[in-house]
Amino acid sequence: AQTVTQSQPEMSVQEAETVTLSCTYDTSESNYYLFWYKQPPSRQMILVIRQEAYKQQNATENRFSVNFQKAAKSFSLKISDSQLGDTAMYFCAFRNGGSEKLVFGKGTKLTVNP
């Protein structure tokens, strides 16, 4: 069974600084997808960024980028120029190519301090 591990239950960062959230996963599949979702306090969960396993290039969305290390099964999220609105729970998630099931990590609570 696939598992997703987020080893940092909580993190904090100063506004305008850079922070990296860790995620590792375990799978024997070769075709899969990885996601980072953001859930602000009392608000809707939204997709931040996603990565297809077959793509070697790391995904980037504005201030958000990933470091995808396929051999190490690592998928970290880097947030540059952190903003107060980045304060949220961040979930790493995994999906096999042939499956509809998303497997989530337990989440990292990120606080951006002014």
Added chain:
Amino acid sequence: DVKVTQSSRYLVKRTGEKVFLECVQDMDHENMFWYRQDPGLGLRLIYFSYDVKMKEKGDIPEGYSVSREKKERFSLILESASTNQTSMYLCASRDPLYNQPQHFGDGTRLSIL
């Protein structure tokens, strides 16, 4: 934008009651999902549906059932609510044809007393 609407943000029910959580999506998505979110446990899949009247068990289906009579609506049913079902429930939908991600509703915080 995809809109996934859950009928209630907060709900309080009593032990033994039959509870219905409703979810509607407006993008004609084939697939819909129900998750439970608990602190320290992340999100766990309860059930999902890949077509009308089709359903599949997720990782924690015990104590729950689902209904999908129309494509846009996916209901989660607690047949006889228990206190250990107090949780946040999230609905999601996805269009599998274009490899789109799942889109989530706002969630229903359910308390069973």
